[in-house]
Amino acid sequence: MRHLALPILPALCVALAGLMAAPAPAVAQSGPLRIEITEGVIEPMPIAVPNFVPEGGEAGQLASQISRVVVDDLIGTGLFREIPPSAHIGSITSFASPVQYADWKAINADALITGAVSVQGGQVNVKFRLHDVFAGQEMGAGLQFTGTEAGWRRMAHKVADAVYSRITGEDPYFDSRAVFVAEDGPKDARRKRLAIMDYDGANAQFLTDSSSIVLAPRFSPTGDRVLYTSYETGRPQIYVLDVASVGRRVLDTGSGDMAFSPRFAPDGRTVIYSLTQGSNTDIYRMDLATGQSVRLTDAASIETAPSFSPDGSRIVFESDRSGTQQLYIMPATGGEAQRISFGEGRYGTPVWSPRGDLVAFTKQSKGRFHIGVMRTDGSGERLLTASFLDEGPSWSPNGRVIMFARETQGEQGASSLYTVDITGRNLKRVDTPSGASDPAWGPLQ
Amino acid sequence: MTYLAKAILLSATLGLGLAGCSSMSPNRFDNVTNLNGAGAGGAGTGTASDPASPAYFQQSVGDRVLFYVDQSTLNPEARLTLDQQARWLIANRDYQARIEGHADEQGTREYNLALGARRANAVKDYLVAQGVPDYRLSTISYGKERPIEICSEEACYAKNRRAVTVLQAGAGM
Numbered sequence A: 001m002r003h004l005a006l007p008i009l010p011a012l013c014v015a016l017a018g019l020m021a022a023p024a025p026a027v028a029q030s031g032p033l034r035i036e037i038t039e040g041v042i043e044p045m046p047i048a049v050p051n052f053v054p055e056g057g058e059a060g061q062l063a064s065q066i067s068r069v070v071v072d073d074l075i076g077t078g079l080f081r082e083i084p085p086s087a088h089i090g091s092i093t094s095f096a097s098p099v100q101y102a103d104w105k106a107i108n109a110d111a112l113i114t115g116a117v118s119v120q121g122g123q124v125n126v127k128f129r130l131h132d133v134f135a136g137q138e139m140g141a142g143l144q145f146t147g148t149e150a151g152w153r154r155m156a157h158k159v160a161d162a163v164y165s166r167i168t169g170e171d172p173y174f175d176s177r178a179v180f181v182a183e184d185g186p187k188d189a190r191r192k193r194l195a196i197m198d199y200d201g202a203n204a205q206f207l208t209d210s211s212s213i214v215l216a217p218r219f220s221p222t223g224d225r226v227l228y229t230s231y232e233t234g235r236p237q238i239y240v241l242d243v244a245s246v247g248r249r250v251l252d253t254g255s256g257d258m259a260f261s262p263r264f265a266p267d268g269r270t271v272i273y274s275l276t277q278g279s280n281t282d283i284y285r286m287d288l289a290t291g292q293s294v295r296l297t298d299a300a301s302i303e304t305a306p307s308f309s310p311d312g313s314r315i316v317f318e319s320d321r322s323g324t325q326q327l328y329i330m331p332a333t334g335g336e337a338q339r340i341s342f343g344e345g346r347y348g349t350p351v352w353s354p355r356g357d358l359v360a361f362t363k364q365s366k367g368r369f370h371i372g373v374m375r376t377d378g379s380g381e382r383l384l385t386a387s388f389l390d391e392g393p394s395w396s397p398n399g400r401v402i403m404f405a406r407e408t409q410g411e412q413g414a415s416s417l418y419t420v421d422i423t424g425r426n427l428k429r430v431d432t433p434s435g436a437s438d439p440a441w442g443p444l445q
Numbered sequence B: 001m002t003y004l005a006k007a008i009l010l011s012a013t014l015g016l017g018l019a020g021c022s023s024m025s026p027n028r029f030d031n032v033t034n035l036n037g038a039g040a041g042g043a044g045t046g047t048a049s050d051p052a053s054p055a056y057f058q059q060s061v062g063d064r065v066l067f068y069v070d071q072s073t074l075n076p077e078a079r080l081t082l083d084q085q086a087r088w089l090i091a092n093r094d095y096q097a098r099i100e101g102h103a104d105e106q107g108t109r110e111y112n113l114a115l116g117a118r119r120a121n122a123v124k125d126y127l128v129a130q131g132v133p134d135y136r137l138s139t140i141s142y143g144k145e146r147p148i149e150i151c152s153e154e155a156c157y158a159k160n161r162r163a164v165t166v167l168q169a170g171a172g173m
Helices: A057-076 A103-105 A149-168 B004-010 B013-020 B054-062 B077-089 B111-127 B154-159
Strands: A015-018 A045-048 A053-055 A078-083 A110-122 A123-132 A141-147 A176-184 A190-197 A214-219 A223-230 A237-242 A248-250 A258-264 A270-279 A280-287 A293-295 A303-308 A314-319 A326-331 A346-352 A356-363 A367-377 A390-395 A400-405 A415-421 A435-444 B064-065 B095-102 B135-141 B162-169
Touching: A053 A057, A053 A293, A053 A390, A053 B064, A057 A078, A057 A110, A057 A123, A123 A149, A123 A400, A141 A149, A176 A214, A176 A415, A190 A214, A190 A223, A190 B135, A214 A258, A214 A303, A237 A258, A237 A270, A237 B077, A258 A303, A258 B111, A270 A303, A270 A326, A270 A415, A270 B111, A280 A303, A314 A346, A326 A346, A346 A390, A346 B111, A356 A390, A367 A400, A390 A435, A415 A435, B054 B077, B054 B162, B064 B077, B077 B095, B077 B111, B095 B111
Parallel strands: A045 A078, A045 A110, A053 A110, A214 A435, A303 A346, B095 B135
Antiparallel strands: A015 A141, A110 A123, A123 A141, A176 A190, A176 A435, A214 A223, A223 A237, A237 A248, A258 A270, A270 A280, A280 A293, A303 A314, A314 A326, A346 A356, A356 A367, A390 A400, A400 A415, B064 B162, B095 B162
């Protein structure tokens, strides 16, 4: 098997240590400084993030970069608004000195994040504290993270994750990565390469070259492996790629004409996928250790795009057995399937949310494409987006945000990645270095 | 020489073969040089005036059939083309054919892959029913990955919803 010589991120060890001896506080604080994420419109919380204090001459630039990423993460959620440093009255020149809360109250900051960065022998140390300005006190314990200089963005994401969790009570998602298909070239000669990036588009790297069409990568539950479909052998086959070594192997799916649309089970040991034999496409399940496959559906129609429930007991998939693409749920061992989509139009690419309560999907209706969510019983359908071509939702690790691909119309049409909150707010383009499609958001690192 | 090696050798000549032929029937084949994998890798020797040549198959017989939106049924026009394809394949037993199924961009990636397989197999099944031996035919789906027309209008979509019969030398079995 061919291995590509590609730069790999050095293993980043983020040590997590409390700054105080006090017992760890509950992550979700009660009290005044709290954002309840509801379906309604939220007035973003004003926050002040003065540049983290560099401790030692080397840390100056890094301190300012880390502060910026913390701010970008937080305001990127749409839940926070930054009070720019130019509007600050007070300044933080020492991490240890007491905070003059009046200076921050005066500019109407609800939350203040103070931090310090030091560099020693290639190791970066980031400390931070979150302050509830109006209560005039810290919110939770200060924390510090240590890692390599190359991994400085991860430390910034860790800081932002802690702040986000404490204020919203939600699980975090900034310190995560996504795999996707990097695209370039015109529509009739498009080149596709598997790529990996931080959730915000930074640190993008290719995992394959563009010699074969590659499709729809999917992370393993721990983020160590990626399943994807490639035409490397001339026909679509499923590969499993080790993210650290970029080594890959093809899955032996037996006698079918093509195997595609793979996805890991929550335990990481089982893969569900589609296999096409002749004109018929059905869903199968493979035990990765033994290589044994079991057929889960047996219909003359197209059954594809399977996704496990987080507890591994059920599978949501799409089928056109009714005459059009619709969503169905069946037991993880196969058996009778229940249709859950009944609205107007076609429904495809269902993905079970990490919380288990929702299914995200692509919907085609009246010549438009939508990303939407519905409850697992099919009720409560909400369309979050609309465009010429939106496709392929993928959940953030905390189930609050969906990443998807949007292709623009016409001869110059190109694909980009977007994120949208499950409330339907805060639609944003992910800043990828080239065209991009088929995102799969990985776990928190 | 193995079949695979032959196919690779032949595919190297493809560019020349297509370029030589493209001027003969411009209305129908001005997209041939853009096939980019869809249709590439096939045999491409001879000239269109030789009825036993792949060029004749492509241009005079017609190497592709088109489909309605989200359908894999063969319309009467497609059946006429496939009748001729079958006659040609029966008469020219040195060739195998790979049938490539495609979809337009209006559809999700996975579904379109499965739909392309349906289309390719609809063609294969029809050719077999007309007497072409099953073992000389193979299928592959490209879903919506390889459009030949790039506008986002029905005029382009109609040409992209296709199954292309790509000749490959070496059926002698």
